Amino acid sequence: MHLAQELVAYVDRLATLPDVYLKVRSALDDPDVSIAEVADVIATDPSLTAALLRLANSAFYGYARKIESIQRAVSLIGLEQVHDLVLATSVTAMFSGIRPQRMDMARFWRDSVRRGMLAREVARTLRGVSPERLFVSGLLADAGHLVMYVAVPDLMALVLDTPPGDGDTLPDVERRIIGCDFAEVGAALTAKWQLPVTFGVLIGAQLQPETAGDNAPAAALLNLVSAVATQAGDGSDYEYPLHHRSEALAGITRDEVEAVLPSVEAQMEMMMAVLANA
Template sequence: MQLKDFIDKIEQLPTPDPVVQRIISIASDPNASAKDLADAMRLDPSLTAKVLRLVNSAYYGLPRKIAKLNEAIMILGFKTVRNLALSVFTYKSLTGSRNSKIDQLALWKHFVGVAVAGELLAHMLNYPNREEVFVAGLLHDLGKLALDYISPESFAAVAKVTKTLQISFFEAEAKLNIPQHTATGSLLAERWNLPEIVTQPISGHHDVKSFSDSVYADVVSMVHIADFVVNTFKFGDSYTYGGLKLSPDALNVLAIKPKMLTNYVDKLKERLATAEEFLSIDKAVEV
């Protein structure tokens, strides 16, 4: 399958519905109010119920239950609520392919793991845009979702090659002349009107060095490290069974020393344990 053919088929993929698109737009508008965001979300009661369930999960550790959307927005911020809405949409899209030949929930678990790992690393590094690192981690393998949706047989073939040859998914795609998930994922994210701080890590999380001069080299590096560690934990399944290496360039960009990396790994084990609600979004109460 050639990239041009794949790009044509990307048009068939689900895009965020008007409510989610409106949420993304409002969250990026510095003049928008919490009421604006709440009013947009209330147009989809099911989405609202699921977002409130995630707000009250152990991951955020709020001292009391939040029942009102306006309050959730004020406490967590616009971008975090946007991330929750994107999480719900992505989960729905990922698990909606009836012809899939893979364990979609295991892939989703990997998505969530990298989101959580990226946000934790951003916190430890005092990076200000932690919410963007979360969503970049959540969507870093968006191209795999696209491949599974467009051609489940091609996804299965790539997974077989990576397991047989013990190489990365990225390398297996190249061997089979299948468009690489980093490129297709970035194209899809652009179609969803997501900013470069999200699309660049999707493009570059397997090729940090090429993005070393980018204004978002730090975010690319954080997502790369998060992806590597989550893969070593075997938290979920990225369908990569070998060939992954921790880039020295990523460590250099972020000035991470071995002691900090060890501390990060220890903290991440605890943090992932709080992300259970993200793994079962479909269990949220419908209203």
């Protein structure tokens, strides 16, 4: 049986985020940092610069005028949001070179983008929830599976080949066979990356959102969005386990989340293209 932290330690390729992200995060940790200083750090990486400008000029933000400089983009988008978008583009680049056996990476990435975009759009309708933070949390919500497929491929194959019992969910089977579930592993990965604590709390509590304390509404939203996005995807052997209190904790119904899905699907190709070139 394995602990989530053990699985993360096995995966060297996912152990460290790119230097440019670490430099951006270090700059943002300085309370006196200026927009120009953050823009200068981002500008040292041409691919990141291009990716952020594509995002800033996409329908994702919908600004009326074209944004032609990183400093202008940072000014308009905001420092915390820029951090989260730099993180999203950095993670995209890391995931692109990984091809674990028995994992459909094209489907994994499409499902991740759908979940992130849906989380962001729903979060925009609620108070006290950061849309960009939910976007990245949705993008990373299933990253634990990526670690598990790379670290223990034989055990994951056994999970996939095990017929679900009465009332079984995918995390139930994972805990029984591997010793931990994908949410635990995803949270351990964010800790390994030393991301802001909120990401680990949301991803780790997505299956039991009431355990997230003050972040319970956001964790419940992630649970609700993940259930809707999984159902809208290309299919899975298991249904994503919707928690019975997610609607009440998040303050929104599943029907209301599903109503947002068509607008997300309409923008999927745009976002896939933007992130693919990150």
